[in-house]
Amino acid sequence: MHVLPRYPYRRPPELDGRPQDPRPAVVIGGGLTGLSLALDLARRGVPVLVLDDDDTVGVRGLASRGMCWAQRTLDIFERLGVAGRITAKGVAWNVARVLARDQPVTSYTLQDQPDLRHNGFANLQQYYVEQYLVEALQAEPLAEVRWLNKVEHMASHQGGVRLTVGTPDGPYELDAQWAVACDGASSPSRAALGLAPVVHDRTEDRWIIIDITVPGCDWAQERWTWLDASANGGRAVWRHKMADDTWRLDFQLREDEDAVAAATPEAMCRRVHALFGDDLVFEIAWSGVWAYRHECLADLRAGRVLFAGDAAHLVAPFGARGGNGGVQDADNLAWKLALVLNHGADEALLDTYSTERKQGAFENIRQARRSSRFVHPQGQAAARLWREAIISMAPQLPWAARCINTGRLSAPCRYTDSPLLAGDAGAGAALPDVRLGGTSLHHLLGPWFTLLVFADRLPRALASVQHPLLAVVLVSPACDRQARAALLRQLGVGADSGECWLVRPDQHVATRQAHLQPALVPALLAAALAPLPTDPPPAPAHDLHATTA
Numbered sequence: 001m002h003v004l005p006r007y008p009y010r011r012p013p014e015l016d017g018r019p020q021d022p023r024p025a026v027v028i029g030g031g032l033t034g035l036s037l038a039l040d041l042a043r044r045g046v047p048v049l050v051l052d053d054d055d056t057v058g059v060r061g062l063a064s065r066g067m068c069w070a071q072r073t074l075d076i077f078e079r080l081g082v083a084g085r086i087t088a089k090g091v092a093w094n095v096a097r098v099l100a101r102d103q104p105v106t107s108y109t110l111q112d113q114p115d116l117r118h119n120g121f122a123n124l125q126q127y128y129v130e131q132y133l134v135e136a137l138q139a140e141p142l143a144e145v146r147w148l149n150k151v152e153h154m155a156s157h158q159g160g161v162r163l164t165v166g167t168p169d170g171p172y173e174l175d176a177q178w179a180v181a182c183d184g185a186s187s188p189s190r191a192a193l194g195l196a197p198v199v200h201d202r203t204e205d206r207w208i209i210i211d212i213t214v215p216g217c218d219w220a221q222e223r224w225t226w227l228d229a230s231a232n233g234g235r236a237v238w239r240h241k242m243a244d245d246t247w248r249l250d251f252q253l254r255e256d257e258d259a260v261a262a263a264t265p266e267a268m269c270r271r272v273h274a275l276f277g278d279d280l281v282f283e284i285a286w287s288g289v290w291a292y293r294h295e296c297l298a299d300l301r302a303g304r305v306l307f308a309g310d311a312a313h314l315v316a317p318f319g320a321r322g323g324n325g326g327v328q329d330a331d332n333l334a335w336k337l338a339l340v341l342n343h344g345a346d347e348a349l350l351d352t353y354s355t356e357r358k359q360g361a362f363e364n365i366r367q368a369r370r371s372s373r374f375v376h377p378q379g380q381a382a383a384r385l386w387r388e389a390i391i392s393m394a395p396q397l398p399w400a401a402r403c404i405n406t407g408r409l410s411a412p413c414r415y416t417d418s419p420l421l422a423g424d425a426g427a428g429a430a431l432p433d434v435r436l437g438g439t440s441l442h443h444l445l446g447p448w449f450t451l452l453v454f455a456d457r458l459p460r461a462l463a464s465v466q467h468p469l470l471a472v473v474l475v476s477p478a479c480d481r482q483a484r485a486a487l488l489r490q491l492g493v494g495a496d497s498g499e500c501w502l503v504r505p506d507q508h509v510a511t512r513q514a515h516l517q518p519a520l521v522p523a524l525l526a527a528a529l530a531p532l533p534t535d536p537p538p539a540p541a542h543d544l545h546a547t548t549a
């Protein structure tokens with residue numbers, strides 16, 4: 001069985017009275033979000049310090065938690081240089097199958113993958129992903145990770161943040177220009193600043209995860225959902241393959257079930273054997289009981305402290321939106337913080353992080369809530385009737401099959417109402433990484449903004465479009481016949497159409513123009529460096545019961 005790495009604690013110089021300049025950026029929490037953010041910042045030229053209260057990745061005892069990584073996350077990891085290791089170790093899958101009354105009722109394929117650089121999804125235990133991120137960070141001269149350094153207190157003031165950090169050798173003080181709290185669902189940073197998230201809903205629905213290792217098992221590499229498995233007392237079960245011949249099984253518990261009794265080795269083995277037969281030989285790699293709630297901070301920025309990942313918002317695991325959302329937070333924040341710290345951008349740029357990623361969080365909450373209502377309609381009679389009708393019609397009627405919602409899987413949020421976008425129909429969406437012969441669309445992008453010109457030579461009117469943060473790239477010369485067809489299929493754009501797309505550093509499209517007015521590009525770049533205030537995005541619908549945690 002896999003053994004988690006242990007990282008050494010090193011005595012911080014502050015403990016020996018050596019004065020240190022304020023750090024430009026401190027990341028609190030070396031989990032999935034904090035590590036992704038730190039790697040992105042370091043690669044963008046920002047010296048970054050990560051403080052983590054632990055000395056390993058994941059949660060002790062091989063608790064994987066996250067394991068489904070969406071295509072958008074893989075695209076971000078590609079940019080950060082770790083996607084290759086994740087896809088090599090992980091399990092690629094595209095087909096999701098649903099069973100009702102123990103019979104297959106529908107299946108769907110997630111992604112027309114051959115046109116795109118990455119698969120619809122890759123499954124890999126979260127601790128592996130974090131380990132690869134740590135190893136990539138260790139190779140970055142601008143990054144430092146301090147293990148067993150627990151942030152115990154913080155205060156944000158006009159010019160920065162003062163942190164009190166506990167270590168095995170005692171506490172020390174540290175100043176930072178900016179701190180990003182990536183310290184997880186119970187975020188001590190939130191408490192230190194007197195902040196509490198708005199709770200949008202919570203349920204009593206509980207699940208037991210039983211990760212089992214079954215060497216040489218030939219079950220399909222697909223996501224299987226039993227909506228009402230008879231072997232689980234008519235309740236739901238999920239099955240996913242991960243690395244190391246390990247399978248994630250999520251069993252929905254009965255409302256009156258004793259979670260402690262359900263988590264004994266005997267009870268867990270009984271559950272697994274009931275579903276897959278007594279002959280199955282397996283080992284339990286990890287188990288845990290979970291319930292869920294949906295919550296989000298009112299503002300992801302509090303002065304000089306920003307919040308990202310589970311510290312900022314929490315979503316049920318339906319659709320694998322938590323960790324994927326945290327990586328998208330990192331993707332959205334890193335370039336903005338780097339522009340503020342190193343390129344003179346106005347601090348207001350960081351408010352657009354809050355606006356855009358709250359929109360992402362609310363979208364995730366909306367989707368996860370719909371799935372949870374379908375999987376677990378609770379006392380809602382109308383929802384239960386609808387569910388029963390849909391399930392019985394699904395084998396015959398494709399529209400009914402499409403209504404079966406076992407978790408609409410994580411997809412990138414299309415930002416709207418952001419001052420960083422031109423407001424046209426193509427703006428705000430993440431640019432898919434279309435394969436182009438020996439390269440791909442994302443590999444054509446520069447480190448900051450890129451003007452993609454779908455032509456083989458630059459129109460004269462665009463010759464004057466220049467900016468130190470802008471790369472202007474012709475797409476057509478990189479395209480063979482197949483690539484041209486893929487661009488049309490995936491983006492609806494001809495390689496020689498003359499269209500111009502301005503792409504942000506996080507690969508989201510700022511504008512898509514059939515006939516670009518050259519003045520629009522400097523206007524959008526100026527808006528990025530000094531954005532105007534925006535209205536906050538609307539909260540998820542049916543939010544009458546939102547409370548503060």
Ligand SMILES: Cc1cc2nc3c(=O)[nH]c(=O)nc-3n(C[C@H](O)[C@H](O)[C@H](O)COP(=O)(O)OP(=O)(O)OC[C@H]3O[C@@H](n4cnc5c(N)ncnc54)[C@H](O)[C@@H]3O)c2cc1C
Pocket residue numbers: 028029030031032033034051052053054065066067068069126149150151152182183184185188189209290308309310311317320321322323324325326
């Ligand atoms: C059962 C389950 C299944 C899931 N499946 C998926 C999935 O398939 N796909 C997906 O995308 N998401 C999934 N998620 C969600 C995903 O695991 C989380 O969203 C993700 O771990 C959040 O990452 P994070 O870095 O924001 O927080 P965390 O992973 O919680 O990391 C927080 C870090 O902060 C550190 N820390 C805490 N306090 C301090 C302090 N005071 N000082 C210093 N460091 C501190 C912790 O040690 C930790 O390293 C799942 C979650 C669960 C529970």
